[in-house]
Amino acid sequence: MQGQLEELSETFQLPSLGNTEVLLANPSLVDSLVNGDSYSKPNTSSCQREDWPVLEKKDAFKTYSLKNCQDYPANKQDKIVLNQVLSLPSALDFLSEIVSKKLKGKKVIMFLDYDGTLAPIVDDPERAFLPEETKSALLKLIEVGVPVAVVSGRARRKIQQFVNIDALYYAGSHGFDICGPNGYIVPHQVAGDTLPVLGEAAEIIKEQIVEKYPGASMEDNILSKTLHYRRCSSNIVPELERKLDDILDCFPQLQKTYGKCVFEIRPKFDWDKGKAVEWLLSALAMNSPDVVPIYIGDDRTDEDAFRVVVNKGVAIVVAEESKYATFANFRLKDPFEVRQFLVHFWISQLENSAILPSCGNSL
Template sequence: MGSHHSHDSQDTTAASALPTPATQAGRDGLAALLARPERAVIALDFDGTLAPIVPDPDQARAHPDAVPALAALAPKVASVAVVTGRPPGVAVRHGGFAGVPGLEHLVVLGHYGAERWDAVTGTVTAPAPHPGVAAVRAELPGFLDRIGAWQGTWIEEKGRSLAVHTRRAADPQAAFDLLREPLTGLAAEHGLIVEPGRMVLELRPPGMDKGVALLDHVRALNASPGGVGAVLYAGDDLGDLPAFAAVDKLRSDGVPGVLVCSGSAEVTELSERADLVVDGPAGVVGLLKALAARI
């Protein structure tokens, strides 16, 4: 196997597949993770990170190697958490995360952390939904008609939030630009905010974001002996920026971290802030496998 390697490359094939972060903070985060994996938190977005982006979100499925890679890594670290805007039960079904040996302690923080699914119990815990969501749900179809929303624009029902998608419109970006301001106004009337994403505008309660979810999760784990020694977060969309900010906050508090962008040319804000850019879900899975092999 090693015959074609130059004499100075001592590392194994698996280890050489572990990419090097472009930033010093990222390299420090990865070193801390590898040094004390039992204190590391691995947190990952679902759509675009573990599952390839598809035009119909109902058809989204985890990359075929995602579950085996997570199952190999999870027993070696403090926690693996999937952090998603979707209802947790949907992410669990689309991901195939239930009843997998090795993933007994997986946590899915759904609806931006408002709902939580634990593999160990197989149950979802959740508070009551925000009343503004029901009000917007009733108004939204007529509202879109009145403002002349493009054909192909559609509403996704997410229970604790609503999303308006423009990816199927003739000109997705123009449809997105047309809707952004009016939907922001409608959301504000009902105490909601608009979270923009890749050709989608989500109307949801404030104070629910992936950063809050990640910090809450880390805080809960810190209550246990040893605490959290490193955090890796991987995402691909604007909704992941608050989680990136949460890792920055943890770093400033002395907890090393790694920011991974699941490479997308659609969202440059994330790749510019990331320590490491990988090539979409296949790249994320490759990173998880390399980590599991190295630890």
């Protein structure tokens, strides 16, 4: 069986990746893995599916080479490939190969996270402004017919204020709240009935955490809440998290997820950035073989979206370094490289009219 990295090498003519380490994991364990837990290969001589349930949890992350699993009996739908972030090829270096081989003759839709992807991460989340050069790049993509969606954990209205481009699609609160171009509200807002519960929990978190732990702050994303601890002393974060867990134990309708120096408090529904991407692809009539989705994001919450697009599109993680495994198949270092990628991608659209996408259906 050809592994994903071998297929990638054939498709994009990458340098030899024979020694690149990846991890084949039981999909039921993937969420724990992405959240920082690690599992090693079971102590067997092969990679049979029946070995999955006995993957042992380890203190240190350990991987094994895909080349040792050529006899793996499962099909693509039965496995998940997690890549080491720093082993991924640069999306900038391989842009021409991506365009000429992956996107040739296809329509394209672009999904982008905001903080850490379009805009640099800053200490004050209220000052995470979009650079004018990046805004210009987004406008150029729209001009050549590429549908663009911003998918963020922040409130949709806040992201719209930061980006200020009416022609984009916006998915806020991790996809719980979606709208289309020119402010058209998509009739798909989940978890609205949890707003009173979220509000009650937020008040307690403010009283027992924000007001007592220096540096902690709460961001209201309407359909989710974000507890920031970037400004907190590192030695108080474990205690802060334990306190948050104690509070959330009283609210079984809510769940805690992880981001970059934040804890996200969300409704406990089967909905995330990946589900938002799937929903938008369906709503825009772009969930078909002739459409290639590109998703760029830097956060652990973006892994849900990477899982959705990686087998049929391009998943790009934004990271200079990371101890976590990722579902992405390419990497960019920072928001500056993201802007470079968008500009060069726009140029490629101008140069190669064969892959100019249509916008699909409007919402």
